[in-house]
Amino acid sequence: xxxxxxLILLCQLTGExxxxxxxxxxxxxxxxxxxxxxxxxxxxxFVVLARGPLQGDGVEGASRGLLAHLSLLFVPAGVGVVQxxxxxxxxxxxxxxxxxxxVVITLLVTVATFRVANRFLARGQDGP
Amino acid sequence: MSDNxxxxxxxxxxxxxxxxxxxxxxxxxxxxxxxxxxRHPLANPVLHSMWIIGAFLLLxxxxxxxxxxxxxxxxxxxxxxxxxxxxxxxxxRKLVAAAILxxxxxxxxxxxxxxxxxxxxxxxxxxxxxxxxxxxxKSVTAGVAxxxxxxxxxxxxxxxxxxxxxxxxxxxxxxxxxxxxxxxxFRARGFAVGIAxxxxxxxxxxxxxxxxxxxxxxxxSLNALVTSLLVPLAVTLLVR
Numbered sequence: 001x002x003x004x005x006x007l008i009l010l011c012q013l014t015g016e017x018x019x020x021x022x023x024x025x026x027x028x029x030x031x032x033x034x035x036x037x038x039x040x041x042x043x044x045x046f047v048v049l050a051r052g053p054l055q056g057d058g059v060e061g062a063s064r065g066l067l068a069h070l071s072l073l074f075v076p077a078g079v080g081v082v083q084x085x086x087x088x089x090x091x092x093x094x095x096x097x098x099x100x101x102x103v104v105i106t107l108l109v110t111v112a113t114f115r116v117a118n119r120f121l122a123r124g125q126d127g128p
Numbered sequence: 129m130s131d132n133x134x135x136x137x138x139x140x141x142x143x144x145x146x147x148x149x150x151x152x153x154x155x156x157x158x159x160x161x162x163x164x165x166x167r168h169p170l171a172n173p174v175l176h177s178m179w180i181i182g183a184f185l186l187l188x189x190x191x192x193x194x195x196x197x198x199x200x201x202x203x204x205x206x207x208x209x210x211x212x213x214x215x216x217x218x219x220x221r222k223l224v225a226a227a228i229l230x231x232x233x234x235x236x237x238x239x240x241x242x243x244x245x246x247x248x249x250x251x252x253x254x255x256x257x258x259x260x261x262x263x264x265x266k267s268v269t270a271g272v273a274x275x276x277x278x279x280x281x282x283x284x285x286x287x288x289x290x291x292x293x294x295x296x297x298x299x300x301x302x303x304x305x306x307x308x309x310x311x312x313x314f315r316a317r318g319f320a321v322g323i324a325x326x327x328x329x330x331x332x333x334x335x336x337x338x339x340x341x342x343x344x345x346x347x348x349s350l351n352a353l354v355t356s357l358l359v360p361l362a363v364t365l366l367v368r
Contacts, residue, residue, distance in 0.1 A: 005208075008208045008211050008212060009208060011211050011214075012207050012208055012210075012211045015211070026352075026353055026356050026357070027210075027271065027272040027275060027352055027353075027356060028207070029206075029207045029208075029210035029211050029271065029272075029352075030210060030272070030349055030352050030353050032207075032210070032211040033210055033211050033213055033214045033217075033349050034214070035211075035214075036211055036212075036214035036215075037214040037217055037218055040214065040215070040218040041218065041221075059215070060215050060218075060219070062212070063211075063212035063213075063214070063215035063216075064212075064215065066205065066208060066209045066212040067209060067212050067213070067215075067216070067334075067345075069155075069159075069331075070209055070327050070328075070330060070331040070334075071172075071173060071174045071295075071299075071327065071328050071331035071332075072151075072152075072155045072159075072173075072174075072177075072202060073202055073203065073205050073206045073209055073327070074174050074206075074270060074291075074292050074295060074327060074328055075151055075154075075155055075174055075177045075178060075181070075199070075202065076151065076195075076196060076199035076200065076202050076203040077203060077270045077274075077288040077289070077291065077292050078174055078177070078178040078288075078289065078292035078293075078296075079151075079177075079178055079181045079182050079185070079192070079195060079199065080192060080196075080285050080288050080289050080292075081178060081182055081289045081292075081293075082182045082185050082186060082192055083192045083285055084285065084286055084289055087259075087286065091255060091259060094253045094255060095255075095259070095263070095290065095293075096293065096297075097253075098246060098249040098250050098253060098255075098263070099246070099263070099266060099290060099293055099294050099297055100297050100301070101245070101249055102242065102245040102246040102249060102266075102267075102294075103267075103294055103297050103298045103301060103324050103325060104301065104305065105241060105245045106238060106241050106242040106245060106267065106320070106323060106324035107298065107301070107302060107305060107306075107320045107321065107324045107325075108305070108309070108320075109237060109238060109241040110234050110237065110238030110241065110319065110320035110323045110324065110347075111234075111306065111309070111311055111316045111317060111319070111320035113230075113233055113234040113237040113238065114230050114231070114233075114234035114313075114315070114316035114319050114320065115230075115311065115313060115316050117229060117230035117233040117234060118227065118230040118313070118315075118316070121229045121230060
């Protein structure tokens with residue numbers, strides 16, 4: 001468990017060092033994600049790597065544990081709303097309406113794009 | 129035994145222990161209620177934890193900074209949880225590889241829609257520039273969005289709030305909306321909610337369907353990448 005958590009933190013740390021070091025405009029944890037994915041894929045190819053947290057569901061189990069309560073992790077940021085009550089009293093209704101409309105548009109456009117792209121590409125594969 | 133209960137409160141209200149306990153306990157209760165209502169969208173545990181803890185802070189006149197002293201341990205885990213998304217991605221790699229092209233197209237279109245729609249709507253509503261900039265990255269996960277907001281010299285704490293509100297709205301709305309459109313492809317439904325409503329939407333997707341959850345997680349992590357590149361560009365082009 002400790003080794004698995006360390007591996008996850010190590011991936012994030014490497015990601016942060018990489019991003020900050022090169023001055024890239026992307027988040028460190030996302031680079032960490034790609035790194036962990038590469039490690040998992042490399043483990044299947046090279047048996048040497050299958051040790052410690054990379055064997056017997058180690059890092060997989062720890063990750064599933066973290067993701068099981070993903071929405072809990074947003075609560076502290078959400079409570080930050082108490083600092084913004086003045087602003088929300090003034091613009092709250094407009095902000096909520098804008099966010100809601102934007103979410104609906106984004107959901108519909110994304111799901112439609114996925115379906116259309118999928119049908120188009122599937123047809124391409126089935127064609128004569 | 130303390131002779132003055134008030135001095136005990138003064139001690140506890142300044143310690144991380146109390147606020148970490150309040151955060152976990154409130155969420156545990158809100159989550160139990162959500163489970164008891166068979167995961168009804170309106171019983172969203174983040175929404176209810178947020179207002180209950182917020183009201184408690186206001187009633188006890190506790191500052192957010194003091195609260196965050198305890199809650200930061202939970203907030204910190206957002207980063208490792210993003211890294212952990214590699215695991216569902218790895219476990220479903222065949223499913224993902226089969227749908228890679230529609231995913232990339234939907235990512236590009238969805239990510240641009242998420243940013244452009246909120247910026248244009250906020251401009252139409254005549255909101256001040258500082259608020260528009262703070263709302264622009266609202267569809268990516270909190271840590272990433274706050275970083276973007278900082279680099280735009282906007283208000284990261286307002287961004288964090290708008291990110292959480294966006295996630296809650298997306299998580300509440302996605303199931304009824306998608307059922308109405310008649311789309312039953314859980315890859316597409318999950319992917320859409322991951323783009324629009326990041327981690328809170330992803331948590332909702334995992335409750336509804338495992339495949340939807342995986343695609344939401346992928347969408348959320350890809351969107352974090354793309355949005356951090358797109359928001360500065362969109363802001364330069366769209367915000368006066």
